[in-house]
Amino acid sequence: MNLEILLSQKVTETIKTLYCKEYSQAISFQKTRPEFAGDITLVIFPFIKISGKGPEQTAQEIGNYLKEHCKEVENFNVVKGFLNIEISAAYWLEFFKNISQNKNYGFAEKSSGKTIMIEYSSPNTNKPLHLGHIRNNLLGYSVAEILKANGHKVIKANLINDRGVHICKSMLAWKKWGNGETPQSSGLKGDHLVGKYYVEFDKQYKTELNKLIAKGIPIEEAEKKVPLLLEVQEMLRKWEAGDNETIALWKMMNEWVYEGFEKTYKALGVDFDKIYYESQTYLLGKSMVEEGLQKGVFYKKEDGSVWIDLTADGLDHKLLLRSDGTSVYITQDIGTAIERFKEFPELNSLIYTVGNEQDYHFKVLFLILEKLGYKQAKDCYHLSYGMVELPHGKMKSREGTVVDADDLIEEMIQTAAEKSKERGKTEGMDDAQLHQLNNMIGLAALKYFILKVDPKKKMLFNPEDSIDLNGNTGPFIQYTHARIRSLVRKAQEQFSNYSSVATSLPGKEEISLLKHLYYFPQVVAESGEKFDPSLIANYIYDLAKQFNQYYADVAIFKEENETVKALRIQLAEATGKVIKNGMQLLGIQVPERM
């Protein structure tokens, strides 16, 4: 049984017996700080009103009672208002027997019966992916894995932003200045080729804008009159009208981009169950605007544009349809959401993995869905993550201040390869194995670097210093795993008996590792509730660190007592398993040797 639940019951019983009062509130425990003896700590302050005594005396009394009446409690000590409880080695041994037999330790055993759709990635098809997208993809993928581990049915969705004025910008620039360049003719990856023209558009736009400003036209007015902008708007109208030539160009360029994305996704190790295209959902959004108008939720201005008044909810007026009848971002999102409600009536939750710069957008979106009468609006959740910043500020695709995803992945693999070579511990591996290992290590460094940070917080990436491979990093954890596997291999060769059930009581060092393993299921559950992979990342790091300490302190194979030796090897093996399972939830693979 779970230790906290067990002790909670005992404490409630204790209070009742000692002080003749019911304590109905939840009793909370915390981990005992390492500088004190004990495994788990009860904070006494909430009980002093009931006991009518000082914290130390209350703690003594509760501790005495627990020690006498609870066989799991071996001993206790009191420091100020804290009751530090030592759990018996016998309890830890029982616990260990359970986890070493459970292959999926930490993961939910039963289905929760819930279905959750998580949307992530959602790229625009006008430029290649950059570091910001990497955070999005890794976060979305990891949260999906974590939710599965919590017993939910998960649908991973990718909504491709394949249409809109930004897409037309790349198209127009290519049409004007591309001279028929293709991925084949240029040797460029498709998404990079298209991105090149997106940047080109911006460059030309600015040139034209400056010409207008030089003529003395006020900036605000000039911005709307740049010929290139008028052309691109015309192109969007043609696209929405189904103009053959425009559609053909659009299809061709989007195909280039998809081929490029496919490679990046594969390199990152992310995947999807369901792909949506905005080009196929925006019309539904438009019809929803009609519906909203009829219901009186929306209103139309004289110029024909459609709006919603959200001032009563503390927000602003929001545009839903342009005066020329074309749709905007939120129009499409309304359509997509409603389509999903209809397609998956069983959906318990719909999670959008999108950066926090869109907090306002999603607030508005969910409010509109609610006002349109969709009760599923309350099941929608914006998984809002912080931006990845560079030392000089935000990344901007148009201005070319981006860290390209493909470049960064390649660079990390290179760094890993150099380090592997330098260490020279991989002899006996053929080229393919070595390549696979370096891939694994390079990606672990990148993924862990991003996922160890609380998703809600913005994070900084400095391209000048490459991502570390030592310290609190993915490769550190991988290394610990490789060491453990090496131990286990050796045990299998030299000591065939090691896998028999452990019978030796764990010592102090073993218990501190066991305590750590004990918390894994709780961490998986909490990270699932909070949609926060960083909890798992930090947990695994602490576990690996603790194991390395153990490894340095205790010589496992030197131990003469066979049952003690067996316990240690099994403990190492269990630790390796938790590391592997935890890293899997982060989308990170761990090697058998490195």
Next chain:
RNA sequence: GGCCCCGUAGUUCAAUGGAUAGAACGGAAGUUUCCUAAACUUUAAAUACAGGUUCGAUUCCUGUCGGGGCUACCA
């Protein structure tokens, strides 16, 4: 201007309202006849400022200062 988020060692990150605020990198000093030194050990170094709430505040509230985002007929 309005709304939202954030200020923790030199740097990058931790800390359900709990004990002496943890790590990593970088700095200083050590550990290899022993299971993988991508490791381990020791060490210096931080809660922007001012109030409030309480047994107790990095955490909650108010204000000041500083940073970022949104406030587009961009997405």
